[in-house]
Amino acid sequence: MSGDAVLDLAREGIWVMIIIGAPVMVVGLLVGVVIALFQALTQIQEMTLVFVPKILAIFVTLLLSLPFMGAILSGYMARIADMIVTGG
Template structure:
């Protein structure tokens, strides 16, 4: 296995990580901005108000996107296993 192949696998792994994490990160960001806007408009400065809606929104996003996330990670794992089998 050459260094170019190793870099290709690492690059694909990083892209897989970004694709898998992106839905939860985007939803967390949007919910955080909405809660911050709500807190600024109502002048409620409760710190715990941010965490519960974010956790629920991220959990629901994980449940909704779970088939996509599993397929993405499974595809990457299949590629890595195929390279291992061919390499040895």
């Protein structure tokens, strides 16, 4: 396996991680911003108010996006397995 192939696999692996993690991170960010805005508008300064909605939103996002994540990850793993079988 050449150095270019290794770098291509590493680059593709980083993109796979970004694509898989993006839905969860975006939902967590949006829920956090909405709750922070709500806290600022109502002057509620409760630090634990953020955690339960964020955890629930992330859990629901994971449940809904797991098939998508699995398909992306299995495709990447299949390409790696094919490269291993063919010797590079």
